[in-house]
Amino acid sequence: xxxxxxxxxxxxxxxxxxxxxxxxxxxxxxxxxxxxxxxxxxxxxxxxxxxxxxxxxxxxxxxxxxxxxxxxxxxxxxxxxxxxxxxxxxxxxxxxxxxxxxxxxxxxxxxxxxxxxxxxxxxxxxxxxxxxxxxxxxxxxxxxxxxxxxxxxxxxxxxxxxxxxxxxxxxxxxxxxxxxxxxxxxxxxxxxxxxxxxxxxxxxxxxxxxxxxxxxxxxxxxxxxxxxxxxxxxxxxxxxxxxxxxxxxx
Numbered sequence: 001x002x003x004x005x006x007x008x009x010x011x012x013x014x015x016x017x018x019x020x021x022x023x024x025x026x027x028x029x030x031x032x033x034x035x036x037x038x039x040x041x042x043x044x045x046x047x048x049x050x051x052x053x054x055x056x057x058x059x060x061x062x063x064x065x066x067x068x069x070x071x072x073x074x075x076x077x078x079x080x081x082x083x084x085x086x087x088x089x090x091x092x093x094x095x096x097x098x099x100x101x102x103x104x105x106x107x108x109x110x111x112x113x114x115x116x117x118x119x120x121x122x123x124x125x126x127x128x129x130x131x132x133x134x135x136x137x138x139x140x141x142x143x144x145x146x147x148x149x150x151x152x153x154x155x156x157x158x159x160x161x162x163x164x165x166x167x168x169x170x171x172x173x174x175x176x177x178x179x180x181x182x183x184x185x186x187x188x189x190x191x192x193x194x195x196x197x198x199x200x201x202x203x204x205x206x207x208x209x210x211x212x213x214x215x216x217x218x219x220x221x222x223x224x225x226x227x228x229x230x231x232x233x234x235x236x237x238x239x240x241x242x243x244x245x246x247x248x249x250x
Contacts, residue, residue, distance in 0.1 A: 062224045091113050102214060157169050179199075
């Protein structure tokens with residue numbers, strides 16, 4: 001009887017200790033995940049083709065929330081806990097960013113910064129002009145993608161902004177709705193956003209729906225594609241795009 005009691009005591013204590021350790025570990029991991037999501041990195045899924053070919057529908061991207069500092073837009077549901085931006089750092093021309101829509105700050109968008117405060121932005125025949133000068137633009141091989149089971153080819157360009165940032169853009173149709181625009185003068189503290197898929201993007205060209213984006217509405221900079229799923233490939237099951245996983249976003 002004494003031996004059995006000793007065995008039970010020896011077996012019981014480690015079980016309790018293990019449960020406590022596991023509970024503490026789970027709490028620590030949960031707190032760490034919340035901290036990382038709030039202050040360091042947050043994942044987003046691309047639901048639309050407006051940033052194609054840089055980002056595709058089904059891409060999961062990681063956004064650095066510390067890149068531009070923190071505002072209420074950095075927090076889930078944008079609670080007005082404080083005003084202004086803490087540890088502010090301004091975005092560079094060419095950055096791909098996530099931001100909150102000014103007219104509804106519960107909605108996230110992903111676009112490219114092309115206009116800085118004070119810039120004059122215009123599109124003429126689908127070509128971007130910044131402060132009266134057209135950007136460098138080089139035609140490359142057509143970009144092909146699958147949509148609703150059909151293969152579509154789009155004119156494909158390599159574009160270079162005045163600060164040397166190079167990225168790819170596509171042009172789907174001639175004389176699109178926003179291929180020729182007014183001159184936009186970017187207000188102080190605001191930025192002008194464009195989608196890389198110029199004919200299929202609601203962006204700062206549409207003043208009634210988006211317009212200029214306030215600095216305070218920036219959530220962070222898109223850094224990396226961490227996962228990608230193609231649901232338009234025509235196969236019965238979604239296809240994982242292994243070649244995109246880990247790719248830096250430029």
